[in-house]
Amino acid sequence: MLLLMTLGTGIGTSDEDALSRLVRSCSFAIHSFRPAQVIYFCSDKSKDTIEPVHTALSEQYGISPPPFSVCMISDPNDFTGCFELLYGVASLYHEEEVVIEASSGTREMIMAAEIVSFLTRNPVSHVTGEKSGGMIIPGTERIREMVLFAAYDRLQLHRAIYAFNNNHYGSSLRLLEGITSLPERDIYYTLFNAYWHWDKMDYENAYKYLEHVPDLDLLIPLNRTFLKRLLELDRMDDTILNRKERLRVRQQKYIYMLLDLLHNAKRRIDGERYDDALARLYRVVELISQVLLLSYGIDDNEEKIRFADLRKMLRKQDISTYARKSDRNGIIRIGLRYKFLLLEDLGMKGADRWYSDLQQYIMIRNDSILAHGLTPVPGDVAKDMWDEVRNVITEACNGSGENLEELFRSSEFPILENHHLE
Numbered sequence: 532m533l534l535l536m537t538l539g540t541g542i543g544t545s546d547e548d549a550l551s552r553l554v555r556s557c558s559f560a561i562h563s564f565r566p567a568q569v570i571y572f573c574s575d576k577s578k579d580t581i582e583p584v585h586t587a588l589s590e591q592y593g594i595s596p597p598p599f600s601v602c603m604i605s606d607p608n609d610f611t612g613c614f615e616l617l618y619g620v621a622s623l624y625h626e627e628e629v630v631i632e633a634s635s636g637t638r639e640m641i642m643a644a645e646i647v648s649f650l651t652r653n654p655v656s657h658v659t660g661e662k663s664g665g666m667i668i669p670g671t672e673r674i675r676e677m678v679l680f681a682a683y684d685r686l687q688l689h690r691a692i693y694a695f696n697n698n699h700y701g702s703s704l705r706l707l708e709g710i711t712s713l714p715e716r717d718i719y720y721t722l723f724n725a726y727w728h729w730d731k732m733d734y735e736n737a738y739k740y741l742e743h744v745p746d747l748d749l750l751i752p753l754n755r756t757f758l759k760r761l762l763e764l765d766r767m768d769d770t771i772l773n774r775k776e777r778l779r780v781r782q783q784k785y786i787y788m789l790l791d792l793l794h795n796a797k798r799r800i801d802g803e804r805y806d807d808a809l810a811r812l813y814r815v816v817e818l819i820s821q822v823l824l825l826s827y828g829i830d831d832n833e834e835k836i837r838f839a840d841l842r843k844m845l846r847k848q849d850i851s852t853y854a855r856k857s858d859r860n861g862i863i864r865i866g867l868r869y870k871f872l873l874l875e876d877l878g879m880k881g882a883d884r885w886y887s888d889l890q891q892y893i894m895i896r897n898d899s900i901l902a903h904g905l906t907p908v909p910g911d912v913a914k915d916m917w918d919e920v921r922n923v924i925t926e927a928c929n930g931s932g933e934n935l936e937e938l939f940r941s942s943e944f945p946i947l948e949n950h951h952l953e
Contacts, residue, residue, distance in 0.1 A: 534566035537636035748945035
């Protein structure tokens with residue numbers, strides 16, 4: 532075990548009394564801990580105390596002084612200097628058992644030692660005992676060792692919540708790993724796991740965690756309801772045999788997913804990951820077209836668009852464009868632009884305008900490094916596209932039968948306060 536010991540000049544009724552009390556306190560601490568090594572933190576005025584401390588170990592306790600090193604503190608009244616020196620040395624021995632002994636020294640030295648104890652998670656000790664006139668009565672000395680883990684854990688929890696609120700869900704989980712003394716740690720671990728999975732659109736595992744989380748924020752019960760309904764729609768999609776009903780359920784599911792993906796893109800924007808954001812927004816736009824096509828019985832996601840079916844629906848329209856995009860099996864393959872044109876041809880007024888409003892952003896996305904080009908996406912472009920996509924969803928999906936504002940609110944991730952749970 533390594534003992535890091537601050538060494539002051541002592542207090543007493545005289546210089547001799549102060550030195551005697553200091554030597555007694557320091558030798559008692561070393562005798563109590565029996566360290567393999569001592570590192571003394573001294574000033575010019577206190578370094579000469581080491582020799583009488585070692586003499587007392589031999590004469591009073593009958594033990595040999597342990598190997599030692601000395602770290603000189605240039606100004607014992609300078610907190611910053613004391614802290615940097617103590618913290619730097621303690622950090623070098625982070626894999627060893629360390630005790631920080633801070634019974635003597637200036638107030639700045641002792642405060643620095645206690646904060647280093649807090650940051651390095653090493654116990655700090657003080658020699659105490661019965662006192663008279665503010666000084667320990669000889670013969671009553673005892674060691675008081677404090678472990679500041681609870682304070683450190685509280686700091687880690689605050690940092691974890693801060694990371695969560697800034698969409699760093701993996702970091703929030705890692706910050707919780709070292710916490711041992713706080714009873715609420717498991718609650719936050721469950722909560723952070725829920726949103727870590729949800730941010731990856733792993734809805735099933737997200738809900739499994741969120742089921743067991745208390746309502747620390749008003750959004751959490753709304754989030755739970757949103758996820759539960761989304762999973763119900765997904766299961767219904769797999770079990771309903773009636774095609775018309777299945778497409779209706781699928782349309783509901785896609786609306787839930789596109790709103791969630793819209794939030795997902797916003798979190799990327801908030802984290803200045805603009806290329807990621809535009810990639811997600813492009814998928815949102817594609818989902819909008821697929822939601823709207825489902826209104827006409829056309830499933831462009833799970834099924835294929837057949838020219839024979841489309842020809843019946845577009846009897847009065849020029850269908851040559853779609854005929855040219857049909858393969859030998861009669862399957863039509865069209866890109867995003869033509870999906871909105873198809874909606875317009877099917878009678879959905881405004882579909883062509885919605886695409887036109889988004890076209891400039893889609894072109895920037897196509898040139899981005901996560902699509903087909905090498906050009907990074909500017910932040911203002913990502914933010915403007917997000918606003919425009921939100922507006923298109925509000926207008927285009929307004930007749931879906933869903934309360935879009937309510938769903939948008941219930942799929943928004945919470946911002947947590949630092950709750951103190953019982």
